[in-house]
Amino acid sequence: MFKTTLRKGIFVPSMIFIVLVSVVSVMYPVIADRILNVIKNFIFVNLNWVYVWAVTLFVVFLVYLLFSKYGKIRLGDNDSRPEHSFFSWIAMLFSAGMGIGLMYFGVAEPMQHYTSEAFGLTHYVNKAKNAQLYTFFHWGIHAWAIYGLVGLSLSYFAYRFKLPLSLRSCFYPLLKNKTNGVWGNVIDVFALCSTFFGITTTLGFGVVQINSGLQILNIVPDTNFMYQIMIVGILVGLAILSALTGVDKGIKILSNINVTLVVCLLLFVLFFGPTVFLIGSFTEGLGNYINNFFNLTFGTHVYDKESLPWFYDWTILYWAWWISWSPYVGLFIAKISKGRTIREFILAVLVIPSLFNFIWMTVFGNSAIWFDLNVGRGALSGVAGDPDALMFRFLEYLPFNEIASLATILIVIIFFVTSADSGIFVMNNIATKNALKSPKWQTILWGTLLAVLSLLLLNAGGLKALQSMTLITALPFSLIMILFMVSLLKALTIDQAYYDRKFTKTTTPWSGNLWKDRLKRIVATKDKASIDQFINTVVKEAFTELQAEFAENGIIASINHQNEPTKIEIVIKYDLINNFVYGVETTAKKIAKYLIEEGNQPEVLEKGTFFPKAYFGDTRESYDIQYFTKNELISDVLKHYDRFLEIVAEEKNEMFISSDSHDRND
Structure with missing residues (x-):
């Protein structure tokens, strides 16, 4: 008999919606992109304050929990302990959260801010400082607060309350057993579709960067679609194989390897780049970020109309993108975080990845700006609009650039695989309501769907339409995440009171008669x-x-x-x-x-x-x-x-x- 752990109430409507949106994006990419882009722009222009307030609340809420009495509560039974070492835990959540993005935007974002006219024709020093400041802002504590809130809510209700590792479980204090019905299915369908769209678009852009790097190194002659098919086929095949081995083997091993490679590449650029300048600019940039933290948090650029388009295209787009990715990343973080205390979870998720991102963006972004000003005479600024190739063009200014470029491609490939295999794992987890064991064909199914649809969309030019669709879904999910906070706080209040409950007055103390x-x-x-x-x-x-x-x-x-x-x-x-x-x-x-x-x-x-x-x-x-x-x-x-x-x-x-x-x- 054909065995499956897929839940029809989640899987069937999700597949209908995913296939419908994908078919429209493939067959009518221009029309779909135009319509979805109009909706997206309306939201960004008229409802951008929703994103600003939502992300601000996420940061404030997590900082409150960090220093509150609830921080000592464990994500699991009181006697539970972490399943993974601290290094492996950080490596896995980091690889799933922002892996490919760091490689794609490590040079591109600082250079694009540096060359932007949004802040007027200021001196290059101010332009460089602004580039670093806003890159820190977009990749720092605010981004990880979004992931952290979803991951914390999921792991708390899954391991503390023994509920399914599913977004529906985060509503249990509010909906109680109604989470088992239609409302629960709707929440999981939303999470599954959002996860699928987010991974598909990211993998599509990752394939383009890998193809571009291989072309620059003369490994392939061009960025022909046939080469992209080969790349996707090989990498998704590796992702499926990794997913079949489970979190404890494939995903953990690849994440540990990749973090090691990333650190080596980082140190290479630091030592062979403008080292003294980088150390000084990191120190000053960190202080600049701390000093401007609250201004950045609440900033809406409402008094500076010239910079509003930049604000919509960068800050609001980033908040929408991180929110749309949070079901996927949050589920994966929750899966690997059992046994941590709330304080340990928040401190690690907010601070460690943010600090590494700051170092990474400083070393790569500020090196690129320094080379552009002192060596290349504007050559990198000229290709700032081509992020697919910008990282490799930057590495040409360093010694052993071919080896460094090969290492970069290898890192992107492993990030591609870890993102895909953790995505496959999470999607199957949602569609099965956290089934303990699923048949292998389901893992293969999810991987095949990711590969086929990302290639179809890439070939037809429908990735931008799908990206717009993903960003649009972030608006309702930001409101859902606010309810997560309400639900979590209610549960934590009851939790603390439960374990603080003393014996009644009718009990007697230990007698001294004996x-x-x-x-x-x-x-x-x-x-x-x-x-x-x-x-x-x-x-x-x-x-x-x-x-x-x-x-x-x-x-x-x-x-x-x-x-x-x-x-x-x-x-x-x-x-x-x-x-x-x-x-x-x-x-x-x-x-x-x-x-x-x-x-x-x-x-x-x-x-x-x-x-x-x-x-x-x-x-x-x-x-x-x-x-x-x-x-x-x-x-x-x-x-x-x-x-x-x-x-x-x-x-x-x-x-x-x-x-x-x-x-x-x-």
């Missing part, structure tokens, strides 16, 4: 055998008595017991809410060397010590119960049960106590 017995326990040897015995006697007897008393009150409690490692728990099962669980397990703890050598501390074990750790079904912080008597342990269980009943009685805690997570993944 202090002599407790002192003996404190100084006694705490090896594994003694702790195992404590669990198998005191804890087991306490749980057995509790089980019998619960039964007397019409409550069915079960006891789960295992010997290696020694572990016992009492469980009260429920149908609509999470089970109540109170467990105890033998846990090892290291002892400091100085304590072992301390003569006033009797019977300290050289290999460490053990203690009975109480744990709970909702992964709250555990603690040591070794000094509890049987009755005190019974009392402690009842304290937690009393707290449990109080929490489940409050409707606002539904997200934490609902046990229908398996239904949400259907």
Whole structure:
């Protein structure tokens, strides 16, 4: 039987819309581009303030979370830890987020700002400073705040609430179970189409740059469409192969390799370019960016009509482009970010890629401006309008330029593959509602669709129409992202209150009546055998008595017991809410060397010590119960049960106590 994990409610309408838009763009590229361009220009001119305010809110919101009490919350259970090393994590999110763009615009954007007449005929120093400032602005914290908000929302609701890794899940605090119906499908269809269009146009432009570089190096005679077919066929084939191996292998390995190559190319240009000038201009440029941060953030150029067209074509276009890409990049970032704290996530996503982008744009962009002024006498300015070839023309001013150009092509190729394979992974993830395992033919299907449609659009000249379509979708999605903030803040408020909840006033503190017995326990040897015995006697007897008393009150409690490692728990099962669980397990703890050598501390074990750790079904912080008597342990269980009943009685805690997570993944 033909197996598939694709969800018809998401896949079918998405394919209809994608194919319809693509066919129109291929058959009527000029008309489609004209119509969509009119709509895009109307939005950019009349509704540009929506983008400005939206991006500003994203930055402010993430900075607030960074310094708030919510920053310590983990993207997952309280005891979860990251699945990937810090370097691999940064490499993957960086490669998926802006890889090809850095290679395409690293020289092109600063040079185009430098040669622009938008700011008047100012001195070249001011032109160079403005070029660097606005490049920092477009590729810095604001851009990554857009990606970061979507990635944070997705990973929080997926790993903390056990919801599907899907945009619909970000609305759960607002829509509750309605996210499983039509509204949820609409949100995912929007995300899938936006992701497909964004990747298709980016890959199309990436192919052109690769083809242009190969022509400049005389590897291919021209930029004929047949060569572009060959390039796409080979690279998408590699992307499919990488996607089939999964995130932990293909995507991670390629990302690590590429970041290493990128750093090597960066250092090459830094050392063989105008090094002192670059270090000084980076320092001054960073200070200039910090000083103008708020002016840039809220700037609309409303008082400077001469620069308005530039503002629409650059800043607003960038905000729309990053927003349209955020479902794809956000989903991928979320997929690799399980176990990070919110503070760690925001700090890493906002600062590290932004800082690297600043260094990259300074080294390449400012080198190009310096060469243009001091060596080339305006030669690079003359080709500033040809970004496909500009990077390679720039490298001609450096030694070993052919090797550097080959390295650049290799980096673009790997970025192409990592963007495509992570895109394939994300699209299949959306279309299947985060299925754990999908048949291989689906991965091949997504890769084939990307290759075929990007080539058709490239050949027919329909990429610009598709790009306009992608930018138009950014307007409604910016409003959706504002709702993400509302939803996330609501969930975080409940989350924090849930884990801060104290015991009720009816609970009693630890009694001091048995202090002599407790002192003996404190100084006694705490090896594994003694702790195992404590669990198998005191804890087991306490749980057995509790089980019998619960039964007397019409409550069915079960006891789960295992010997290696020694572990016992009492469980009260429920149908609509999470089970109540109170467990105890033998846990090892290291002892400091100085304590072992301390003569006033009797019977300290050289290999460490053990203690009975109480744990709970909702992964709250555990603690040591070794000094509890049987009755005190019974009392402690009842304290937690009393707290449990109080929490489940409050409707606002539904997200934490609902046990229908398996239904949400259907």
